Amino acid sequence: MATQTAPIDPQVCVNELARAGRVAQRALARASDAEKADALRLSARALRDAESAILAANARDLEAGKQAGLSDAMLDRLRLDAERLEGIAKAVDAVAGLPDPVGQIIDQSQPANGLKLSRVRVPIGLLGIIYESRPNVTADAAALCVRSGNAALLRGGSEAVHSNRAIHAAFASGLVAGGLPAEAVQLIPTQDRAAVGAMLGAAGLIDMIIPRGGRSLVERVQRDARVPVLAHLDGLCHTYIHAAANPAMACAIAVNAKMRRTGICGAMETLLIDRDFAEADAVIEALLDAGAELRGDEAAQALDTRIATASAEDWDTEYLTPALSVAMVDDLAEALAHIARHSSNHTDAIVTDDAAAAERFLAEVDSAIVMHNASSQFADGGEFGLGAEIGIATGRLHARGPVALEGLTTYKWQVRGKGQTRP
Structure with a gap:
């Protein structure tokens, strides 16, 4: 038996x-x-x-x-x-x-x-x-x-x-x-x-x-x-393309931040574009050509008919897929307010050649990782020279x-x- x-x-x-x-x-x-x-x-x-x-x-x-x-x-x-x-x-x-x-x-x-x-x-x-x-x-x-x-x-x-x-x-x-x-x-x-x-x-x-x-x-x-x-909890990572961003750099960073690996916590989930940035349509086209599925506000939709309407929930969604939310903002202050309202305090980035705007962004965004002119996909212990990591912490203690x-x-x-x- x-x-x-x-x-x-x-x-x-x-x-x-x-x-x-x-x-x-x-x-x-x-x-x-x-x-x-x-x-x-x-x-x-x-x-x-x-x-x-x-x-x-x-x-x-x-x-x-x-x-x-x-x-x-x-x-x-x-x-x-x-x-x-x-x-x-x-x-x-x-x-x-x-x-x-x-x-x-x-x-x-x-x-x-x-x-x-x-x-x-x-x-x-x-x-x-x-x-x-x-x-x-x-x-x-x-x-x-x-x-x-x-x-x-x-x-x-x-x-x-x-x-x-x-x-x-x-x-x-x-x-x-x-x-x-x-x-x-x-x-x-x-x-x-x-x-x-x-x-x-x-x-x-x-x-x-x-x-x-x-x-x-x-x-x-x-x-x-x-x-x-x-x-x-979530990787609701933002990239803000400032009015003074280099257009070629903005396209390259946006595509990499979203599409290099869509399923990782450092992937961009929301793109903010300054209304005074002259090459917004080029960034949108580059993302669409790379296979991104865009959901935007009215101003973003006006840039390309392929952009679907973003719902209120989209701004708080970690997609982990090729989907991406896109919003047009008036200036740095509005971008900072949007990030403060919707970010999960993981990784947020600004693309700009304006040093003063970059320093304000780095100082005011309350996230564990803040970046200037770099893809959010660099949010990784190995890339930071730390060797293997056990995770990304977004709390404020320890x-x-x-x-x-x-x-x-x-x-x-x-x-x-x-x-x-x-x-």
């Missing part, structure tokens, strides 16, 4: 894994820079060695996704091949080569009492990562957490369950080979949605939650979490913009004295 496996209680499972992760994190905190880097390189090698197992697991997920009716875009995010897997391994190697933020001295001082004060970077602790679709996040998040001295508790989406398990198994084997505890990176073994709720309520066990996924996931995390959250190793640390004060007592 076959032995039946008892069902996993999500609450008990999360609590047990979190406690084990906290113990492992203390071991990580003691590990040297070289030890963490060497373990990550061994994990990258293990990913390469497990290529056949990982790709076979991914094939199972792809077949299940097709049966479930996943869109072509979702299937593409899920799909792995030898080249993509090598890219995942290279990303882990790259993180291993980044400077270790742990132990960095942020600043030092010595007040009149003679105490030597230092602020020093330290890991945050145990990080809960909740993500969807892309199996590469399993390795990316694990590598960033280990390099910054944090333990990770991962909960991937059901559509990538077999891929995530195969990647995690290989990665953890590399950590063990490098002398680090396997519990430093754990993958929740159940796809029961109650496990997400258990993570969100694990105050005192999980130190921070990082969601990576669609709007519904992030909204739930931000609404229900009893643990600090590092996240962005970290903003691309979050890489430094964003996964906090600090503590170290005080060195010579017997001082306070009068």
Whole structure:
């Protein structure tokens, strides 16, 4: 008679894994820079060695996704091949080569009492990562957490369950080979949605939650979490073409910002054009020729009959498709007001040769990333020289913009004295 496996209680499972992760994190905190880097390189090698197992697991997920009716875009995010897997391994190697933020001295001082004060970077602790679709996040998040001295508790989406398990198994084997505890990176073994709720309520066990996924996931995390959250909800990114913009630059930036990759959070979703910009029709034509689907206000529609009417909801929609909202504005002040009203505080850009207008835009737009004469598609940790990123943060506390190793640390004060007592 076959032995039946008892069902996993999500609450008990999360609590047990979190406690084990906290113990492992203390071991990580003691590990040297070289030890963490060497373990990550061994994990990258293990990913390469497990290529056949990982790709076979991914094939199972792809077949299940097709049966479930996943869109072509979702299937593409899920799909792995030898080249993509090598890219995942290279990303882990790259993180291993980044400077270790742990132990960095942020600043030092010595007040009149003679105490030597230092602020020093330290890991945050145990990080809960909740993500969807892309199996590469399993390795990316694990590598960033280990390099910054944090333990990770991962909960991937059901559509990538077999891929995530195969990647995690290989990665953890590399950590063990490098002398680090396997519990430093754990993958929740159940796809029961109650496990997400258990993570969100694990105050005192999980130190921070990082969601990576669609709007519904992030909204739930931000609404229900009893643990600090590092996240962005939408990428409602704007590009404003100022009256003094270079026409060729404006066309190139607008097309790239929207059409390079329409499904990423740094893609432009609203284009604002100054009424005094003389080449607005050329920008519109370039976007339409590139395959963009434009929805505009009356003034924008007057530029080209192919522009559909924008609804009130369009100005607050993250399309993640070739669709784009277009509005004509009277001046910089009106552009700033529109962005303040509709931006999700992710990434907003101005195109202009007027230095004063650019500086005002950079100062007044309250977004995590503000740009001058550059495509919003540069909103990426790798492009910022940070290595791999764990996400883009749009809040105002702790970290903003691309979050890489430094964003996964906090600090503590170290005080060195010579017997001082306070009068």
